[in-house]
Amino acid sequence: MDAVQTWFAAGFNQLHPMLQDLHRHGGQLHGQIDIQYGHGLAGLVGKRFAAKFGLPLSVSSTALDVHIHSDDQALYWQRTFAGATQRQSVFSPVGYWPAGYWLEKTGAVQLVLAVQVIDGGWHWQPLQCRLFGVRIPLFCMPQVRAYKSIENSQYRFYVGVSLPVLGFLFSYSGLLELI
Template sequence: MNILQKHLGESYNNLPPLLEQAHRGDIYLKGKAIVKRGNRLGNIIANILKMPPASTDCNLQVYGNHTEDSMKWQRHFENHIMTSNFKIAGEFLTEQLGPISLLLKLNIKDNKLSYHVVKTSVFGIPIPKVFSPTLTAYEMEYNELYRFHVSISLPIIGLLISYNGDLKLI
């Protein structure tokens, strides 16, 4: 059993086969991504948080490790590395991305694995819901490829970063 099986319970069995493979043991995904950044202030914040630079044609490699208690994804956007560490927190998952901690609830609908933010903290300080980022994130299988989309926006500021693409499970 791995961390996603624990979190999703019986619904884990509804994952498309490619997504199930991409969340089991040690994995390697490779392909292309598009990375977008927001306005000037959003761009400054994305730089502070060490997020990847904007690119219309970015080579992306993802190394993942899935165990019963954790999931680690290391994304290589060309020469920029972004790492997320996931752990179980009761009925939720936490994603640690640098100083940001997201409390997440995942679900499967229409063959998509979607991530929903319940609570956010920065440097361990909880952020009130009204100031928390909005996350749109999902993964799906498309033409035998691992398709993903992540978009993060902040109240008032707007888009912080968005990245999406298609990867092949190697």
């Protein structure tokens, strides 16, 4: 059994059947996404953060391909923006749903992410952030809103990031189809 099914255990059945199937068998998703940036200083900071994610900075819409799969150790997302820039995220499970969480490490940043299942959708709940192994205090921690759900037989996703004081930095979102 893969990491996702093992981590969710009986809770796996609370996910929408299309999300269950995607995580049970893996898959490639494709679609056009919308990219938004904050204004002023928040927009400048947002573009610096977004560049680390591989988002193109000069467009408000682009193609996104996401290859999702898991094995018994982790969940893997390979994102390709505009057919060129690739970013991989590896999520390692800790404990079991609903009290457990996932560790996502990207470069010097490590996130601790819980999951809520809302109307069959998978909603990440950031609990902790570390930079170079040092825990970021909650009042300084980026606020991340991220989810994946099903809408009209397509995969709806949203990722939005803001910072205390500065506000909204950037988001990317859209509807993706299984190809």
